Structure formats: structure tokens, C-alpha cells
Amino acid sequence: MEGGCRVQRYVFGIDLGGTTIKCGLFSETLGLMEKWEIPTRTENGGLEIVSDIARAVLGKMNQRGIEREQVIGLGIGIPGSVLSDGEVLGAVNLHWGHKDVKGELEEKLDFPVYVGNDSNLAALGENWLGSGKNTKNMVMITIGTGVGGGIIANGQLLVGKHGACGQIGHMNAEEEEATACNCGNYGCLEQYASANGLVRMAKRKVVGCRRATILSEKTVTAKTIFEAYKQGDSLAEEILYDFFRCLGKSLAAISCIVDPELFVIGGGVSKAGEALLEGIRRSFVKYAYVECKDTPFVLAQLGNDAGMYGAAKLVSDLGYGR
Amino acid sequence: MEGGCRVQRYVFGIDLGGTTIKCGLFSETLGLMEKWEIPTRTENGGLEIVSDIARAVLGKMNQRGIEREQVIGLGIGIPGSVLSDGEVLGAVNLHWGHKDVKGELEEKLDFPVYVGNDSNLAALGENWLGSGKNTKNMVMITIGTGVGGGIIANGQLLVGKHGACGQIGHMNAEEEEATACNCGNYGCLEQYASANGLVRMAKRKVVGCRRATILSEKTVTAKTIFEAYKQGDSLAEEILYDFFRCLGKSLAAISCIVDPELFVIGGGVSKAGEALLEGIRRSFVKYAYVECKDTPFVLAQLGNDAGMYGAAKLVSDLGYGR
Structure with missing residues (x-):
């Protein structure tokens, strides 16, 4: 009062x-x-x-x-x-x-x-006022320039011994990777499933591609890749296959650890909307533990x-x- | 009183x-x-x-x-x-x-x-009275017939929406696996890093092996593999390479999610002792996020x-x- x-x-x-x-x-x-x-x-x-x-x-x-x-x-x-x-x-x-x-x-x-x-x-913000409102167990993944995240378990934000809770972008997603991540490791999720990672992977495939595609080395960005994908561009589909595979696999692994009520997807790349959610969901269901396959994915609401x-x-x- | x-x-x-x-x-x-x-x-x-x-x-x-x-x-x-x-x-x-x-x-x-x-x-038992005493953030992994675990975060045991917290054995560890796990998925950690998984992988390698080895198809168990490994048997080393690789990678991923103060290793296979810890540690350090590479591994104390x-x-x- x-x-x-x-x-x-x-x-x-x-x-x-x-x-x-x-x-x-x-x-x-x-x-x-x-x-x-x-x-x-x-x-x-x-x-x-x-x-x-x-x-x-x-x-x-x-x-x-x-x-x-x-x-x-x-x-x-x-x-x-x-x-x-x-x-x-x-x-x-x-x-x-x-x-x-x-x-x-x-x-x-x-x-x-x-x-x-x-x-x-x-x-914590999304858990309080956004898409994760009224949940006590929630994982947010932020897909922007890099990949970050946050873990809410039993209604509390987890921080961890080294402040590394939610460093989702640095889970290993690929054994074979010749290029180092910013963190110094090889094959981090962020190298495939961030805006930068997506462009990096796309450039490898666009150069010398003989198929009909609306993508080109100069115009390729996370945004144009998703636009092409929504138009059924087969090269964009191929590029995003790895993106979704790595994300779905990593989020399925997270379910085995903290088993959230829902995943909230935010960051710049989340502007791709339902096409992004649907692609992640399809991959997640393949890798997720049987009891967790129905875990919902929603877009973040509070933006920046x-x-x-x-x-x-x-x-x-x-x-x-x- | x-x-x-x-x-x-x-x-x-x-x-x-x-x-x-x-x-x-x-x-x-x-x-x-x-x-x-x-x-x-x-x-x-x-x-x-x-x-x-x-x-x-x-x-x-x-x-x-x-x-x-x-x-x-x-x-x-x-x-x-x-x-x-x-x-x-x-x-x-x-x-x-x-x-x-x-x-x-x-x-x-x-x-x-x-x-x-x-x-x-x-x-929870190890956190209360065993190796994880006095820690508020701890992950225990049980390596027995299968692979299980438990997550203590902020001093609380995590359960999760579907009771799947700590289902470490069902994190995906290999993309390419033709045999299904008991859970129905393909490539679960348990298929490589449990006693059963170890024997399964070992049998593939023992059959037709032309190298000098003290292992044979009939005598191969988690125990004999570790005994051979401690004696420098090169086939046992090769068999355990994948075991350690999968375990280290998965535990490194766990560090990115809940960033524990320490990992406690229990279950029947943990009788292999320091050789087991050392193998996991070496693999973990390769995959772990930079801030988490020093996370300690200890053996469980309370046994069965x-x-x-x-x-x-x-x-x-x-x-x-x-």
C-alpha cells in the first residue's frame, strides 16, 4: 500500500x-x-x-x-x-x-x-512479463549475432559456479569443425545457429552453387536466408537444415538436464517467426527424450x-x- | 532439542x-x-x-x-x-x-x-552426505547398466516438467547410430557410455581384431575393459576413447546449462576409479566452455x-x- x-x-x-x-x-x-x-x-x-x-x-x-x-x-x-x-x-x-x-x-x-x-x-525479463510468464521452469535462447540464453529452474534464475549458466551457444554441436569459435573451442552451437554462424555456413554453400537460388554471396544474411526459405528456395532449405539440426539437438539435450515447461526463442533471428519455431520443433522432436517431446516453443515478447x-x-x- | x-x-x-x-x-x-x-x-x-x-x-x-x-x-x-x-x-x-x-x-x-x-x-544423497556435501550446485552422473543422473541447482534437486531432469543418458552423443536406444531414439549417450554401451561398442571392435589384446569377445565387460586399459592394452584404449569422448562432450554441455561446482561420478563403472575420472576430465576440458574447464570431477562416496x-x-x- x-x-x-x-x-x-x-x-x-x-x-x-x-x-x-x-x-x-x-x-x-x-x-x-x-x-x-x-x-x-x-x-x-x-x-x-x-x-x-x-x-x-x-x-x-x-x-x-x-x-x-x-x-x-x-x-x-x-x-x-x-x-x-x-x-x-x-x-x-x-x-x-x-x-x-x-x-x-x-x-x-x-x-x-x-x-x-x-x-x-x-x-528473467521474459519469465516475469513476457512469454514465460507464470512458468517456474523455462529456458530462453537468444539467437542474434551469437547464441545466448538463460535458465529459470524452480522459479529462480540459475547463475552457476562460473556464471556460465545459459551459455547455450558454447555447447558442442559438431565434432568436426576446422574453424575456432570466439571462445577458442571448435564446433560450438553458435558457429552454426547464430546469425553470424548461419551466414558463415551459407557462404560455403552459395559459392559455386549451380542450383537455381535467389541467394548470392553478397546478399546472404540471416534475414535473406529465411526469406528465401519461406519461398521454398532449396539452397536455403539445405542451409537451414544444419541450423535446425544443431539447435534441435542442443535444446533436446537441455531438456534432459532442466526439462523446462517451455522454450522461449528471442534475439534478432527470432523475427523469422513461426518458420523458425517450426524448424526447431521438428528437429527437437527427433532428438528429445520421449517424455519431453511435447515441450512447447514460443517466441519472446519483450524484444530488445x-x-x-x-x-x-x-x-x-x-x-x-x- | x-x-x-x-x-x-x-x-x-x-x-x-x-x-x-x-x-x-x-x-x-x-x-x-x-x-x-x-x-x-x-x-x-x-x-x-x-x-x-x-x-x-x-x-x-x-x-x-x-x-x-x-x-x-x-x-x-x-x-x-x-x-x-x-x-x-x-x-x-x-x-x-x-x-x-x-x-x-x-x-x-x-x-x-x-x-x-x-x-x-x-x-540428493551424495549432495547431503557424500562427495557433494557443502555444495549448492552439483551434477551427479551414475554410470551403471545405463546412464542416469541428478541435478542440484541453488541447493535444490531439479525435477522438471516431465520428471526428466538428470536424464543425462538420453542426451544425443552421436548423430550416426543405426541401433535404437531403449528409449526409441538413436545415438543416446547411454548407448556408448554405460556398462552395456561399452560392451556393445567393444564387441564391434574385438571381433576380427588383429592386434595383440588381452580382451576377447567372451570376456569383455566394463570391468575387464578398464583392467586392460590400466595395463596399457591399445584396443582397450581405442574402445574407451569413444566412451570418454561422448561423456566429456555431454558433461561439457551440462556445464553450459547448470555450471555446477563439481561433477560426482557414481554407479558400478565408477569402481574403475581414478582412471575413469582422468579419462573423463581429459575429454571434458577439450569441449568445456572456457570459464568451466577447471570444474572438478570426484567419485561418489555412498555407493549403493x-x-x-x-x-x-x-x-x-x-x-x-x-
Whole structure:
């Protein structure tokens, strides 16, 4: 109950991406009051990023007359491995190595900061307000430039010993692969089932292809491949066969571990919609354990805001009642 | 505090196996007071099993003068898929289809019954008293006739939507496999990395082998293969290469999902000891995500009693404070 004379309190949710930083100001009951973006300055080893975030948050507080004591906390999603205490092991796209993001931000802001992996927090957001609403066991897989994900089990976001829970893109999907993944291993799911992986695989097949196809080496992107696929282009079908095979196999393996109520598919490639879901489903059913074959697949609902919502929810999960 | 005039209370822990039923009587504080075994009568579709268990428990209560009101509950591990409400979807080795084990036992015993998957409860037992003591994130893999497992995340045993959490043996490990697994799929981990799977693969290689080897088609078992391996037998090394490759790859995939603090290896094949751990570790490191490569592997400590202990712990986790 919010009485008239009770002080309003606030939560910040931040999604730190490789090009933009999405910021959200939330009420104590986690209603979104305002959202805005600032650019991510990755130059100089990403040295300015933490200061930029602190400035954006303090500026908003100043603009709205919000005192530090009124802020319950700030949640932030980072594209890298984050331990359960908020320690960041590294974030390649930001040019960050090991970094104490929580400590640095708390020093500048003087209120509690909670840090998570961006894909994990997107899963938390979808579990809270999106397609996974009302489920206690859910797996989200984000298919964008890379492949990420998040695991909700028994109603809790899993983080793990090394902050690696939901690193779905680095499950091995192929034994024989000559090219290394960004992570250093060979044959990671991400090498086949991300937008980049799809283009990589497609280029191998487009070059020298003698069949009739609307795809060409110059125009091939995840988007054009799915467009061609929907038009029945046989080369696109062949390219996507491996994409679906690797995804279905990996998600079936996940079912044997955490057996979710549903899979939520998000990220840029999920704009392909029902054609994507149907292809994954067909492959999943082939590999899935008998009891799990009926697990549903749905598209994410919160789009690019999922991580920002999840960051706010992290504050509520970890910071309320302190 | 247990005062002198306070009534002693009890817990039963049962591990229902394909040949024997292990029974344990525990104090309220989960100290083991007595354990005994009865045979599993799988004839007639396993019709007598539930009655046999009830008779064993009621007989023990009668013998010790324990009243029904003194029993907090009975936990039981079943070799099959069990939903979180205790519903058993089926247990092939017991010749059971769908069965309301909880309801049937509660009707006969008149105190609360909690049902879990046997491998899951073995993991719970090892997490409570064995090698996984003091860890909140642990994966146990049981390598016996088949391959099973259990997942402890955030200090809780995961069950999942279809009771399939920890069905590690049915993760796909090989794309190309002509023989079906017991589950109906092709290329399940269990087809390569169980005692049965190992013998199956070994027989393919022993027949017509022209190399010097101490293995022969008639003597080949998981035990003799590991003995030969420890003596440097090159055929045994070749046979175990695939075994380790499949196991390491699958456990590395598990690290990307639940990122445990450690893997506990149990089941009959774990008697191979350090040679087994070392082989798995070498393969795991190749496939594991960079942050997880140092995840330790240890042998289970409770042996055949793990499931019985875990069944008692299930009562404590779910039944105390009711």
C-alpha cells in the first residue's frame, strides 16, 4: 500500500549492449516510468562505460528530483560472464577483462547495484512479463549475432559456479569443425545457429552453387536466408537444415538436464517467426527424450527491452527487503 | 532439542531397484538406525512390489513398536520418470506403466509418501552426505547398466516438467547410430557410455581384431575393459576413447546449462576409479566452455546406499514442518 505521505522509491534497470545502453526507470512496484538510451563507448578498452552509466543515472535522478535514499537499487545486464556476487570475468565486445562493475558503480552511485549476464537477464525479463510468464521452469535462447540464453529452474534464475549458466551457444554441436569459435573451442552451437554462424555456413554453400537460388554471396544474411526459405528456395532449405539440426539437438539435450515447461526463442533471428519455431520443433522432436517431446516453443515478447526489464527484476529478487 | 519425554519420530528411505529393494529406517534427525533389503518381484507386471514395500515397512514398525503417528514420512526412489507430485510415468525395468505409487503406498501406510527418480535421489544423497556435501550446485552422473543422473541447482534437486531432469543418458552423443536406444531414439549417450554401451561398442571392435589384446569377445565387460586399459592394452584404449569422448562432450554441455561446482561420478563403472575420472576430465576440458574447464570431477562416496539416503532426505526437504 502506498500512502499519500509515503516516500516514492525507485529501481533502475540497465541493459549494457555492444552499441547502446538501454536504461529504464521503474517504480517500487516495478512499473516502467521512463526508458532511454545512450551509446556504448567501447573505445579505450571500454574505460568510459561505467562513468557514462553513472552519469546517465545521476542525471535522471537530478532531473526528476530523486534522492539516493529513494533508489532501492540498480540492476545491470552485461554481455559477458558474471559470477553470482556480481564479479565480471570479462566481456569481449566491450573490450573488458576482469572488472568489478558492482563495486565501481556502487562507489559512484552510493546505492546497491546487482549485476547479471545480459542473456540471463533477458530470460528473467521474459519469465516475469513476457512469454514465460507464470512458468517456474523455462529456458530462453537468444539467437542474434551469437547464441545466448538463460535458465529459470524452480522459479529462480540459475547463475552457476562460473556464471556460465545459459551459455547455450558454447555447447558442442559438431565434432568436426576446422574453424575456432570466439571462445577458442571448435564446433560450438553458435558457429552454426547464430546469425553470424548461419551466414558463415551459407557462404560455403552459395559459392559455386549451380542450383537455381535467389541467394548470392553478397546478399546472404540471416534475414535473406529465411526469406528465401519461406519461398521454398532449396539452397536455403539445405542451409537451414544444419541450423535446425544443431539447435534441435542442443535444446533436446537441455531438456534432459532442466526439462523446462517451455522454450522461449528471442534475439534478432527470432523475427523469422513461426518458420523458425517450426524448424526447431521438428528437429527437437527427433532428438528429445520421449517424455519431453511435447515441450512447447514460443517466441519472446519483450524484444530488445527484455534485458532491461530483467535487470529491474534482478533488483527486486535480490535487493528488496534488505 | 529432544527432551526425555518427547516422542521419537522416524523417517523411512527406500531405494527400489530392478533386483532388490533397499530399505532404511532413520531417526527424525536423519541418523540411519537400520538398513535391510528385500527382493524386487518384477513378475506379473511388478504387481506385488508396492505391497511388498508396505509389508516390509509395517513389519519393521511392528517389530520396533513404532506407531503410524510417529512416522514423518517415507521417501522412495524409482527407476523411471517421476513428476514433482510423485506421479510415476513408467518404470521399464519394473514392468510398470503409469502408476500412482504415492497414492497406493499412502493408502496402505497411512502416512505421507514422497516419490522421486532413483538417480535423482542418489544425487540428493551424495549432495547431503557424500562427495557433494557443502555444495549448492552439483551434477551427479551414475554410470551403471545405463546412464542416469541428478541435478542440484541453488541447493535444490531439479525435477522438471516431465520428471526428466538428470536424464543425462538420453542426451544425443552421436548423430550416426543405426541401433535404437531403449528409449526409441538413436545415438543416446547411454548407448556408448554405460556398462552395456561399452560392451556393445567393444564387441564391434574385438571381433576380427588383429592386434595383440588381452580382451576377447567372451570376456569383455566394463570391468575387464578398464583392467586392460590400466595395463596399457591399445584396443582397450581405442574402445574407451569413444566412451570418454561422448561423456566429456555431454558433461561439457551440462556445464553450459547448470555450471555446477563439481561433477560426482557414481554407479558400478565408477569402481574403475581414478582412471575413469582422468579419462573423463581429459575429454571434458577439450569441449568445456572456457570459464568451466577447471570444474572438478570426484567419485561418489555412498555407493549403493546413495539412493536410500537421498530418499530419506527427500522426506526432510518436502515433508518436515507440515
